[in-house]
Amino acid sequence: MADYREVTLDDIRNLVSDRALSGENILLNMGPQHPSTHGVLRLLLELDGEIVINCIPDIGFLHTGVEKNMESKIYQKAEVMTDRLDYTNTIGNNLAFVLAVEKLLDLDVPPRAEYIRVILTELSRINSHLIWLGTSCLDLAAMSVFLYTFREREIILDIFELVSGQRMMTTYIRPGGLWRDVPSEFVQAVQHFIDIFPKRIEEYDGILRKNKLFLERTRGIGVITAEECVQYSVSGPILRACGKPFDLRRARPYSVYDKFDFDIPTEQNGDIYDRYLVRMEELRQSTRIIEQALKDMPSGPTRSSDHKVVPPPRSEIGTSMEALIHHFKLWTEGFCVPKGSTYQTIETPRGLLGVYMESDGSPKPLRVHYHTPSRTNLQAMPIMTRNRFLADVVGIIGSVDIVLGDADR
């Protein structure tokens, strides 16, 4: 089975320096299976002793063909595949797809659904940052933080399971609102979480913030300037740690983010330690947003009443002929989206996620393209690892916070 063509030196001749080709510098393959690459990422490192001269990332080991697969499925079925792209922030991916579909359809969403969407998206942001904290500290040998963050994460996954029945791939946000209304224990569960969470953040900070070993491994390492960030389209916490206070939830608010009061954390140096500080502060700001949303949540319907797109309630199917016809059409053919194209961006824990959607009037999309933050941020890796030690590369990959499902699609 293993008849594959091996990559020879000729293919990469134009990428590495002459010293590597003559054998003076080592070409090291930090291969797809490695404990610190957070997934299947291959890095080709050119080393002079222990110092990294150049770093060439090689992706594609998790390529799933999602874009082509979505072109042969109707919109409701294509949404199921979106959870699996950035699997640490599943509700955010659903939100991006659904906002693009609603823009093409001109569909209105009831306010209660908008508030619950915001609460779940911020919980998903906290979930993603907890996974980042656990795994990157595991790489830097602070292993107890891993166990603490996954304990917190279990509480969030219990809330997702309460609401939708599934721990991770929920597909809870649907075009027109939500799948169905939240149960009555939801408010209590979220309130319990935001009551205990701020103390837990202080616990993590207490272990890491003034720890001499952590500071040695993260201060001044992996520096990138703000101009280089903009040239390489890097966004998210990396850009904010370089000094530019850019957050899409403030710049072009989507959903109901303009009604909430939160700060945008920024730092000045652009190294690993500053990215750590930015993300810890984002955890606190997300808790603030959830508290405000929980207080102001209105009551009412949670899904739009346009039955050409949203399935009618099952109680009506027995009595109303129209409801039966709508139900039949939605489950056999799907809803038709008018011709047009749109680009919808949201702010994920990693950066800007953009969905370019083009439709030609049929129930299946013509083209869906995801512009993902992990792939764009990975392009800036060679700049961050230049003239650093090999051991620093591990910390830098952790701080960039890539998820390979996002980068390869």
Place this chain on the structure above:
Amino acid sequence: MGIVTTKLEDLVNWSRTRSMWPMLFGLACCAIEMMSAQASSYDLSRFGMELMRASPRQSDLMIVAGRVSRKMAPVLRQLYDQMPDPKWVIAMGDCASCGGVFNNYAILQGVDEIVPVDVYVAGCPPRPEGLIHAIISLQEKVKGEKLNRWS
């Protein structure tokens, strides 16, 4: 003579099941649930899997967690070949068992196209309890192995 071989089988199988070391092969979303199973709420250390070895030469269980793409398939086969005998494979999740949600040019329709699999776990992703059930089933399977089957 029969008593000696039976006792020997029991001893060796018991020691194999109680100290299986998994190899770190988390590819996609199922890897997060595998990490959850390793962490504090559903603890895998009580089954002897305290640490996940990164090197294939020091492990005897490969949990394929996640979707295997066509670019990754030769890498997986090479790692499987590098593991010393006796070795077992658990295909965790729908994508490793049968291709899952993705039925297209880029994903292997089941990892049993390239490696022989002992236990399949269904779910997208399977709950950590599902993974623990798979490990216990594998332990039952290993307990039934006979002397003449060992290589």
Place this chain on the structure above:
Amino acid sequence: MNKHQSRAVEKIQKDFSAGAEEIKDEITLFLSPDTFIPAIKLLRDQYGFDMLILETAVDYWPQLEPRFHLVCRLWSMAENDILGVRVPLKGNFPSLPTLTVLYPAASWFEREVWDMFGIKFEGHPDPRRLIMPYDWEGHPLRKDYPLGYEEPQFTFNFEKVAAHKPHPKE
């Protein structure tokens, strides 16, 4: 369309005789492969569109004239504005100049477009496949490339599907 965008769009339309379209408060400019680079250079230098946030292509097969459209989106950090650019391309293996001279971020985006669609970029520093294996033939996201769908194995067609499925010998 706010004032900053309308000034930029009018200037580009006048200088490069480009078409413009507005769909649901998103503006898209239509350019050609020759005017593509000078127009975007003007947008970046004079109007502050300094971040490239999308570069991809769409295939309109079986319509052959034009078959591909290259789609870009530019973001302006100072004004929080977004502007779209579309370039219709003719032929089955078209080519156009690369955007890496203006935005270094375009390097991987254009590698992916070459990998998935077969559109060549003249002057690209590193024209290799990005996400498919090194020796893959074909460009998967074209509409005439098959999906690679495998028939699900039920009891009535179990033998038929099992005959084609590869199995390891060991």
